[in-house]
Amino acid sequence: MKRDSRPTAMLLAVILAAAAMSTLGIPALRGELVAVVQEPEAAQAPAADAPAAADASTAPAEPTDAAANASSQTPPAGGPLPDDYSCLTCHKKGGDLWNETTPTVDESHLTNDVHWKKGLRCHDCHGGSETLESFKNHRDDPDFRSLRVRQDSITFCGHCHSNLDYMRKFSPSARTDQETEYWTSGHGQRLKASAAGENAQADAGVATCISCHGGHGILAVKDVNSPVYPTNVAQTCSKCHSDAKLMEGRTYDGRRLGHDQYEQWTKGVHGVAMLSKGDISAPTCNDCHGNHGALPPSVGSVANACGTCHGKVSKLFAETRMKHKFEVAGMPGCAVCHGTHQTFNPGDSMIGMGDGALCAKCHNPANPQLGATLAGADLAKNIHAKLDELKRNIELAGDKVREAERLGMEVRGSRYDLHQAFDALTNARTLIHTFKPGPVDEAVDEGLKVTASVQESAAAALREHTYRRWWLAGSLVPILIVVGLLVATIRRTPLPESRYDPSHH
Amino acid sequence: MNTRRRFVGFLEERLGLDVLLGLARNKLVPIHASTPFYYFGGMAIFLFLVQIGTGILLSLYYKPSPDQAFESVQAIVTEVDFGWLIRSAHSWSANLLVGVLFLHLLTTFMMRAYRRPRELTWMTGIVLLGLFLAFGFSGYLLPWNELAFFATRVGTAIVGVVPVVGKQLLLLARSGEDVTGDTLARFYSLHVVVLPMLTFAVLGVHLFLVQKHGMSVPEKIVADARSKGGLRAMPFLPHFLLRDMVGWYLALAILAALAALFPWELGDKADPFKPAPDNIKPEWYFLFMFQALKVLPAHLGPFEGEVVGVLFFGACGLIVLFAPFLDRGKISRAVLASLAAVAVAFFIAMTSWGWFSGAEQTTLRVILGGIQTVVVLPLLIPFTAPGSNGRKLVYAGLTLAIAVLAVATWWETLG
Numbered sequence: 001m002k003r004d005s006r007p008t009a010m011l012l013a014v015i016l017a018a019a020a021m022s023t024l025g026i027p028a029l030r031g032e033l034v035a036v037v038q039e040p041e042a043a044q045a046p047a048a049d050a051p052a053a054a055d056a057s058t059a060p061a062e063p064t065d066a067a068a069n070a071s072s073q074t075p076p077a078g079g080p081l082p083d084d085y086s087c088l089t090c091h092k093k094g095g096d097l098w099n100e101t102t103p104t105v106d107e108s109h110l111t112n113d114v115h116w117k118k119g120l121r122c123h124d125c126h127g128g129s130e131t132l133e134s135f136k137n138h139r140d141d142p143d144f145r146s147l148r149v150r151q152d153s154i155t156f157c158g159h160c161h162s163n164l165d166y167m168r169k170f171s172p173s174a175r176t177d178q179e180t181e182y183w184t185s186g187h188g189q190r191l192k193a194s195a196a197g198e199n200a201q202a203d204a205g206v207a208t209c210i211s212c213h214g215g216h217g218i219l220a221v222k223d224v225n226s227p228v229y230p231t232n233v234a235q236t237c238s239k240c241h242s243d244a245k246l247m248e249g250r251t252y253d254g255r256r257l258g259h260d261q262y263e264q265w266t267k268g269v270h271g272v273a274m275l276s277k278g279d280i281s282a283p284t285c286n287d288c289h290g291n292h293g294a295l296p297p298s299v300g301s302v303a304n305a306c307g308t309c310h311g312k313v314s315k316l317f318a319e320t321r322m323k324h325k326f327e328v329a330g331m332p333g334c335a336v337c338h339g340t341h342q343t344f345n346p347g348d349s350m351i352g353m354g355d356g357a358l359c360a361k362c363h364n365p366a367n368p369q370l371g372a373t374l375a376g377a378d379l380a381k382n383i384h385a386k387l388d389e390l391k392r393n394i395e396l397a398g399d400k401v402r403e404a405e406r407l408g409m410e411v412r413g414s415r416y417d418l419h420q421a422f423d424a425l426t427n428a429r430t431l432i433h434t435f436k437p438g439p440v441d442e443a444v445d446e447g448l449k450v451t452a453s454v455q456e457s458a459a460a461a462l463r464e465h466t467y468r469r470w471w472l473a474g475s476l477v478p479i480l481i482v483v484g485l486l487v488a489t490i491r492r493t494p495l496p497e498s499r500y501d502p503s504h505h
Numbered sequence: 506m507n508t509r510r511r512f513v514g515f516l517e518e519r520l521g522l523d524v525l526l527g528l529a530r531n532k533l534v535p536i537h538a539s540t541p542f543y544y545f546g547g548m549a550i551f552l553f554l555v556q557i558g559t560g561i562l563l564s565l566y567y568k569p570s571p572d573q574a575f576e577s578v579q580a581i582v583t584e585v586d587f588g589w590l591i592r593s594a595h596s597w598s599a600n601l602l603v604g605v606l607f608l609h610l611l612t613t614f615m616m617r618a619y620r621r622p623r624e625l626t627w628m629t630g631i632v633l634l635g636l637f638l639a640f641g642f643s644g645y646l647l648p649w650n651e652l653a654f655f656a657t658r659v660g661t662a663i664v665g666v667v668p669v670v671g672k673q674l675l676l677l678a679r680s681g682e683d684v685t686g687d688t689l690a691r692f693y694s695l696h697v698v699v700l701p702m703l704t705f706a707v708l709g710v711h712l713f714l715v716q717k718h719g720m721s722v723p724e725k726i727v728a729d730a731r732s733k734g735g736l737r738a739m740p741f742l743p744h745f746l747l748r749d750m751v752g753w754y755l756a757l758a759i760l761a762a763l764a765a766l767f768p769w770e771l772g773d774k775a776d777p778f779k780p781a782p783d784n785i786k787p788e789w790y791f792l793f794m795f796q797a798l799k800v801l802p803a804h805l806g807p808f809e810g811e812v813v814g815v816l817f818f819g820a821c822g823l824i825v826l827f828a829p830f831l832d833r834g835k836i837s838r839a840v841l842a843s844l845a846a847v848a849v850a851f852f853i854a855m856t857s858w859g860w861f862s863g864a865e866q867t868t869l870r871v872i873l874g875g876i877q878t879v880v881v882l883p884l885l886i887p888f889t890a891p892g893s894n895g896r897k898l899v900y901a902g903l904t905l906a907i908a909v910l911a912v913a914t915w916w917e918t919l920g
Contacts, residue, residue, distance in 0.1 A: 408767060408768040408770065409768070410579065410582045410583045410589070410768075410771060412579065412583075412771075413583070468589075468590075468765045469765065469766070471765060472761055472762055472765035472766065475761050476758055476761065476762065479754050479757055479758045479761070480758065482754050483751055483754045483755060483758075486747055486750050486751045486754065487751060489747055490744070490747050490748060490751070493743065493744060493747070495536075495737075495739050495744060496739075496740065498533050498737070498738040498739065498740060499734065499735035499736065499737065499738060500533045500534075500535040500536075500719075500720075500722075500730075500735055500736045500737070500738035501730075501735040501736075
């Protein structure tokens with residue numbers, strides 16, 4: 001069997017169903033499920049989710065307190081499974097009651113599982129008897145929790161993860177709203193519709209908990225190998241959302257879902273920051289779409305999604321008429337200029353009316369769009385010119401500071417001050433999103449004041465350097481005059497006829 | 506006039522100045538081919554006085570704590586009037602002083618001035634050299650900049666390699682396991698209190714012995730002089746002093762030029778949590794040891810390379826210190842002379858290797874390398890016969906070094 005933690009998404013459900021069938025003696029179905037177990041990649045496809053018709057009672061028992069109720073058979077947390085661990089009697093290859101059709105559990109996955117490490121054991125998730133002595137056939141055991149249909153996995157995990165009293169034992173600030181959130185997500189809504197037999201949104205193949213987190217071998221979110229660790233999230237989502245075949249025909253809000261979002265994101269500024277620069281604070285899928293309650297942001301709320309990180313820009317943009325015009329036109333706010341999944345690395349060429357300037361798309365005098373005006377075009381040109389002016393002055397000031405440094409002058413203070421000019425430039429670039437001349441001009445002027453001051457202090461350092469040379473020349477003259485006088489005195493002072501007898505010394 | 510006489514009489518009665526004046530008036534300096542070598546001692550004292558003066562001025566503003574040391578030096582060079590000059594002069598004269606001391610040592614060695622009864626004069630001189638190197642090592646850390654911090658860490662780690670007492674010496678030097686603010690306080694105290702007191706004491710003994718035994722004259726010249734009834738000589742006052750003063754003023758001019766043209770860099774503030782930069786280097790006079798230890802293999806036979814290196818340099822120091830007692834005959838003399846030649850060659854080679862590895866400010870480094878070559882090459886002159894090919898090669902090398910130095914200086918200052 002191929003060992004891989006990711007395809008265990010469906011493994012859990014299949015194993016349980018197969019175990020139940022094995023007990024019931026349904027060889028045909030049992031064989032089919034074992035085949036799925038042996039091909040976890042195939043089992044992972046959401047659409048292939050068809051749990052067996054195990055008819056055991058699914059009445060959920062209260063979650064057990066693993067630490068408090070540890071049985072004599074419970075192996076130590078995180079350690080390997082002891083040979084006499086009761087579930088292994090059937091579910092370990094070569095176990096006493098194992099046969100070729102019994103689904104098995106990958107032991108290494110199980111012992112690496114975050115639940116296992118916290119002290120939870122098979123029966124804590126699956127219910128049923130925890131010792132071999134009290135074992136009841138899974139079908140006949142009212143405490144056994146089976147996964148008959150796809151949505152069962154939500155309640156299966158939610159059994160504990162929605163129980164605050166229980167989760168608190170592991171973490172005082174544990175979230176317990178994931179299940180509730182899930183049912184509001186695009187995935188959850190479709191799954192619910194499918195369960196209710198509604199046709200409009202019904203989709204039984206959507207992702208559930210185990211699609212992203214895995215089945216057995218679930219790793220903590222903060223574990224770098226977890227499929228939901230920030231650097232892995234996009235790839236995890238892309239397993240389905242980049243699958244052209246799987247996405248074919250799927251829509252949201254009347255629009256086709258597409259299957260190139262991951263590819264676009266990897267090329268965008270966020271994807272590059274995350275994947276190439278290792279910046280785990282860069283946004284990935286769940287930062288804009290939500291995770292358990294994943295939904296595409298609506299046209300009107302795109303700026304809010306971006307504003308999660310770009311707060312100031314979002315606030316400025318929200319107060320503009322342009323936002324309103326975009327909304328009316330059904331255009332997705334920030335994404336109109338900056339792109340969606342492939343967000344562009346913003347540059348000053350985007351503003352203005354020159355080549356590549358985005359303003360020119362609407363403020364085109366020949367073909368204005370959305371009521372764009374010529375005054376707006378002039379404003380864009382002016383803003384671009386102001387930014388250029390500040391950049392030019394920063395460069396000039398930087399050159400002077402570097403020149404002074406090269407000559408050995410101490411201009412650390414000026415170099416530090418120059419950062420304020422860069423800050424002003426950044427601020428001006430942010431204030432562009434007001435689409436008003438005043439705020440941008442004010443920020444640029446602030447920066448120009450700094451560059452003027454830095455240029456002056458760097459120039460003073462250069463003057464000081466020149467002055468030091470003059471000082472040197474000035475000081476060398478008296479020194480050399482003294483040397484000359486000394487030499488003259490030496491020449492004028494004849495040596496007396498003294499004799500030195502080394503033997504006396 | 507009467508007032509002046511009364512004042513001199515007042516001092517004379519209390520201080521006995523005419524004893525000192527009599528000593529100075531009666532002091533004679535022999536005139537022979539190696540007489541210029543006598544000026545090195547006076548020049549070293551002059552530079553030491555510059556160090557004292559500039560050091561006192563720096564101490565008015567310097568704050569010896571890791572939080573303030575760097576900032577205080579930064580304030581000295583940017584805000585204090587002529588602070589840049591004082592700091593540069595202090596740093597440059599420290600380096601010139603060590604250079605002059607090296608030359609003083611070598612020329613004294615070449616003249617075999619350590620001969621009986623001047624063994625203690627030689628040994629106090631070597632102790633003084635050690636003290637001035639300690640001045641340099643302790644002073645290097647005081648600005649608390651990145652290079653100095655990591656170089657001190659490496660330098661003190663070398664002390665830790667010494668067998669048996671290494672660990673204790675390391676703790677003593679650093680005041681703990683690592684270079685910290687405690688080390689800075691310790692180095693400052695060493696630099697401005699302990700070392701000056703020791704230096705004054707040893708320098709006093711050294712000068713007393715020089716006065717007591719007079720100037721040493723090379724044996725060959727002594728032999729020639731015996732047949733001629735003695736050597737020509739000049740009185741110390743005023744003749745030798747006037748010539749000495751020419752040297753001092755020239756040193757002052759060089760110092761002023763260096764301080765004004767090449768202000769001593771401050772670098773970046775030390776951050777103990779940052780990784781060590783690639784270009785860690787100690788002061789140039791430790792560079793030969795640093796480079797040699799760096800290129801030594803990790804193991805030399807059954808011994809650790811670094812331990813062997815440290816013990817080797819320790820043994821070299823002891824040989825230099827006890828040279829007067831090792832020079833016992835013709836053969837030992839020849840061995841010592843050969844060792845000295847090898848040591849000078851080793852010093853030049855290792856220093857240059859260390860200095861130019863990873864050079865960035867090429868011009869400045871060429872200038873410093875040129876100065877070094879110009880200073881050290883003349884030392885080979887006594888080892889070559891007049892008119893020989895060796896002597897011509899030295900002259901050619903010297904001419905080339907001076908030309909390179911001139912071009913590089915012109916490039917830096919006017920380019």
